[in-house]
Amino acid sequence: MEIPELVETLDREGRLLAAAAEEADTDAKVATCPGWQVRDLVRHTGMVHRWATSFVAEGHASYHPDGGLPDLDGDELLSWFREGHRRLVDTLAGATPDVQCWSFLPAPSPLAFWARRQAHETTVHRVDAESALGPQRSAVAAQFAVDGIDELLRGFHGRTRSKVRTQEPRVLRVRATDVPDTVWTLRLSQEPPVCEREERGTADCELTGPVDELYLSLWNRLPFPGLTGDASTAEVWREKSGITWS
Template sequence: MTESLEFSALLRLIGERSAAFGSAVAAAPGLDAPVPSCPGWTLFDLVQHLGTGQRWWAAIVAAGPAEAPPAKDAAKAPRELDALLAWYAESNELLLRTLREAGPERACWTWWSAGVSPANARGVARRRVHEVLVHTYDAQLAAGTVQPMPADVALDGVAEFLDTCNSTPAAWPHEAATVHYHAAEGRSWLLALDGTGAWPAPLTNDAAPASVSATGTAEQLLLFVWGRLTPGDLKIEGDPQVFERLITWEPGE
């Protein structure tokens, strides 16, 4: 796993970003407002998705090591604004309390077990920070109140996405390639794609020229890897087809 924030900082950020998420929801014109970055979703759908996710991951961490996750809670979130926000706050606090009690090294089921991110409470906390971070952007977009992301959190978010979502032993089904990401804040990353899978690594000065590279702010790069921005929103050099293939690649297929 690439260097990441301390466990205590991850827990603090889950709380901070969740508060920002709640503020965006409260400022929106209504729970039926569409979420432009999540086509087909309303703001209510977004809150229910994130709150249900917080509850599910709390149950996963509480269960400890397991071959399969517990079932998701099928209960629907309340549709009245104040009740919905209280339900979400309760969901978030349940996750935070469970993570605190478990501690960072508590092993648990994760869908990324074959990748770089650890299958433990630390890995879950890091994943949930960035889930809330990006969905806060979604909610702010729906409310028309988009605020800049904290640069240090966005930087960790790019690295976390490569560690978790782009890390797999599944063979890359195309010609071997390397992808470089360059943040204006001074950080860079490399993703190698070949027959051994997809593996992130720090980008060193002596690295070979990339098959393709993307340059932007940390926030732009994070939104790009999460599918909120397109290659046209960044400075792209090299073969853009590599990004097209990476975006549509489903290693489990």
Template sequence: MDFSRYLDHLAADFARLRALVHTDPAASVPSCPGWTVADLARHVGEVYLHKTLAMRENAEPSPWPPKELADEEPLRLLDRAYAGLLDEFAAREPEDPAGSWYTPDQTVGFWIRRMAQETLIHRIDAELGTGQPVAPVGDGLAVDGVDELLKVFVAFGVAEWGDYFTDILAGSPGRTYVLRTDGAQWRVRTGPGTFLVEDGAGENAADVTVTGPPTALLRWVWNREGAGERTEVTVEGTPDAIGELRRCIVTATQ
């Protein structure tokens, strides 16, 4: 996806998120247990500030967040952080260096993509928290979000920080998963210390298949389906196998 399109999506989803925070900051967020919508706004603001510094200093700041941010009103923090993030993006090219936890891509472009996807997921959180309909997600952005989660979060996480996944994968018999949506398919292979992702469904049968429209599949992999909401995702496979995939995703995205 072109970086200008990521920025367009970022702007639209930020505006939606901000409006929902203003509407009902005290609402509980079911997809982020223990958080209110105001807590969600604070989190997103802190993330924006953190990534702005990662680009400015070419290294992710740690420890984080600074204690003084806790005293700032959440919506004010969110607005200030978003303005700073946009200024930083505008001052740089996507290929410019920027520190990130994802060693294969240490560029500003990585953060443009990541912040577009981060904001999308959290505006869905705000919609779920305030009981508002989930606004449409462009198919391209949704497909890209599934791809990012599988490859950047889970596959890289297992390869780089395998100890976090030992309890999940050490006893895995070796399973195959196929995820399908409009215009994209992924084949995932798991096993002890292994989580590999390939584009395409492959020719052999899979232990689990997950199929749905782009937005529905994105929400499924990110566990952002509303309680009692009719899902458009079809999941076929044993509970143990499905649980293995789910646990890998949750661990990688905590």
């Protein structure tokens, strides 16, 4: 996806997140993140937005820590979130394409990385915020969901730090039923996963369904929409694929 599309998505998703959080109230429990209330979700996402903004706006060439979580709640917290989200959107929209700064996943440029990462970060957490209101949620666009699965399988879990490993080799396939020719083959072993964007060989387990449901289930926000084969292979993903803040 192009940078302007990603920034537009980030803009929309952040506004939806804030609206859902306001409607639910910051005391509400976040169904998709056990143990969290809406205030925890808003504090976390707002902190990440400010952290991401700092790299692009200030040109940090190496990792630097986040600014911590604010001691805010209620309307003050939501105002703080909206302010930081707006600054992130404006910073990404106004940055020059060749801006140089630190990033941590493969991308055509640092700007492309941060636009993509923050669009997906905010979308997943928007779904979290909406879960505090009930099972209904706003849709995730199909091509954006495809991009997000790519980022998760080939980006995050293409790194040496991925914990998705098995003692014996296994193959997990992910197939979107609503986007033609959209298949990922994930090869699991004692080494980091290897992901191919194609159907190759046989799979021990196959996950199927609409691509937006696959996207959210791979981020452990929904049950797998469809599963055939060895369910224990899918459980490896459930148990070991979580991306945590550190």
